[in-house]
Amino acid sequence: MMREYLQRKIELVNKELDSIYLEQDALNSTLAKSMNYSLMAGGKRLRPVLLMAAADAVGANGENFVHLATSIEMIHTYSLIHDDLPAMDNDDYRRGKLTNHKVFGDGVAVLAGDALLTMAFEVIADSPNVDVAKKLKIVKEISHAAGPEGMVGGQVIDLESEGKHIDMNTLQKMHRAKTGALFCAAIRSGAILGDATDKQLEALTEYARQFGLAFQITDDILDVTGDEASIGKPVGSDEKNHKSTYVTLGSLQSAKDLAQKAVDNAKEALKDFGTEADFLREIVDYLISRKK
Numbered sequence: 001m002m003r004e005y006l007q008r009k010i011e012l013v014n015k016e017l018d019s020i021y022l023e024q025d026a027l028n029s030t031l032a033k034s035m036n037y038s039l040m041a042g043g044k045r046l047r048p049v050l051l052m053a054a055a056d057a058v059g060a061n062g063e064n065f066v067h068l069a070t071s072i073e074m075i076h077t078y079s080l081i082h083d084d085l086p087a088m089d090n091d092d093y094r095r096g097k098l099t100n101h102k103v104f105g106d107g108v109a110v111l112a113g114d115a116l117l118t119m120a121f122e123v124i125a126d127s128p129n130v131d132v133a134k135k136l137k138i139v140k141e142i143s144h145a146a147g148p149e150g151m152v153g154g155q156v157i158d159l160e161s162e163g164k165h166i167d168m169n170t171l172q173k174m175h176r177a178k179t180g181a182l183f184c185a186a187i188r189s190g191a192i193l194g195d196a197t198d199k200q201l202e203a204l205t206e207y208a209r210q211f212g213l214a215f216q217i218t219d220d221i222l223d224v225t226g227d228e229a230s231i232g233k234p235v236g237s238d239e240k241n242h243k244s245t246y247v248t249l250g251s252l253q254s255a256k257d258l259a260q261k262a263v264d265n266a267k268e269a270l271k272d273f274g275t276e277a278d279f280l281r282e283i284v285d286y287l288i289s290r291k292k
C-alpha cells in the first residue's frame, strides 16, 4: 500500500514540476536548463509527498495541494545545488548525475539556486485551491524554515564545524536547522492546508521532528555503508569534508539505535490518528531501511 501511495504521489509531483517552468518560454534558456536539470534529476520528492500526506492524515485530499507542494521541492533543490558548490561541499555528483555547477559553471549554478528559491514563493502565491490567509501562513512557515533560523543558519553551523570536533548537542542543533526545519515546514504546511486542529498540528510537528532526525541519521549511515550507484552521490563525503556525524560521534550501531528510536517516537506521535495517517507511519520504516 505504501509503495503504491508513494509512487502515485511522486508521479504527481514530477508531472507538476514538469509543467511549471518551460524552457522555450524562458527569458534565458541556459538558466532554465540549469534549473530543470537539477529539478528533474530524480530526487526522492520526500518533502512534497510529506506535505500531501500530512493533509491526508487530517482527512483532507492532499493531492489538491500538489502545486503548492512543488515549492518545497524547489527550495530543497536550490539548497542541494548550493551545497554542492566548491565554496561549500565541492561535490561532483548528485542524484546520480554531475552536479549543477559541473555542467553549467559556478555562476549559473548559484543563480539557478537563487531562481528556484524565488520561484518557489511565486508558486505558493499562484497555488489553486488555497485561500489567501492559508497562503500567508505557509509563506511564514516555509520562509522561516528555509532562512537564517532554519536551513541557511544550519548550513552555516555546518560550514563552521568542518574539521572540528563538535559535540552531540551541536550536531543535533545543526541538523534540526539544516535538514529538519524544511521537513517540519512541509508537514506543517500540509496540516494547515488540511485544516488540522491545534492538537493535530502539534502531533504532526513532533512527528516531523522525529522524521527529520531519523532521516539525517540514515543519511550519515548511508555515507558510510551505502553504495554510490544507489545513493547517487559519493560515499565517504562526510569523511572527506572532515564532518562530525551520528556515526563518527558514536558508532554505526549507536547511530542505527538512535534512528530506530526516532522512528518509534515518530509513530508514537501519531497515536491519536486513524488509518488516514498509515502512510506517515509506514514511510518512517522505509526511511531507515532505504538504500538511497
Ligand SMILES: CC(C)=CCC/C(C)=C/COP(=O)(O)OP(=O)(O)O
Residues within 6 Å of the ligand: 078, 079, 080, 082, 083, 089, 151, 152, 155, 178, 179, 233, 237
Ligand atoms: C542553504 C544551503 C546551501 C543548505 C543546504 C542544506 C542541506 C540539507 C544540504 C545537504 O546536506 P548534506 O551535505 O549533509 O547532504 P549530502 O550528503 O546530500 O550533500
Ligand SMILES: C=C(C)CCOP(=O)(O)OP(=O)(O)O
Residues within 6 Å of the ligand: 042, 043, 044, 045, 046, 076, 095, 179, 216, 219, 292
Ligand atoms: C538533506 C539532505 C541530507 C540532502 C539530501 O536530501 P534527500 O535525500 O531528500 O535528497 P533527494 O532525494 O531530494 O536527492
